[in-house]
Amino acid sequence: MTLRKQVVLVPARATFFTAVCIECADLDAAAGYSGSTFAGRLDLDLDHAMFLCRRGHSVRVERAAAARADTAA
Numbered sequence: 001m002t003l004r005k006q007v008v009l010v011p012a013r014a015t016f017f018t019a020v021c022i023e024c025a026d027l028d029a030a031a032g033y034s035g036s037t038f039a040g041r042l043d044l045d046l047d048h049a050m051f052l053c054r055r056g057h058s059v060r061v062e063r064a065a066a067a068r069a070d071t072a073a
Helices: 021-030 064-072
Strands: 007-009 015-018 037-041 048-052 058-063
Touching: 007 015, 015 021, 015 058, 037 048, 058 064
Parallel strands: 007 058
Antiparallel strands: 015 037, 048 058
8 A cells, every 4th residue: 555645735824733634534434434634733933844643644744935935946
C-alpha cells in the first residue's frame, strides 16, 4: 500500500488548524466511520512543519504565504 503525500495549507495569520487526513478518511469510509480530522498549532514564526495524525500518517502543513513565495522563487 502506497501512502500519498499530504500537504495542508493554512492562512498566513492562522496559528491553529483542523484538517482531514486523507489516508484516515479512506480507511474510515471503508469501515463506515467518520473521525479522520486532526488539529494542530503552527506558530507564526514557522512557515511549515510536519505533523502526524492520530493514526500516525504524516501531513505537511504550510503557511499559505510561504507556499506562494516558494513558487515565485
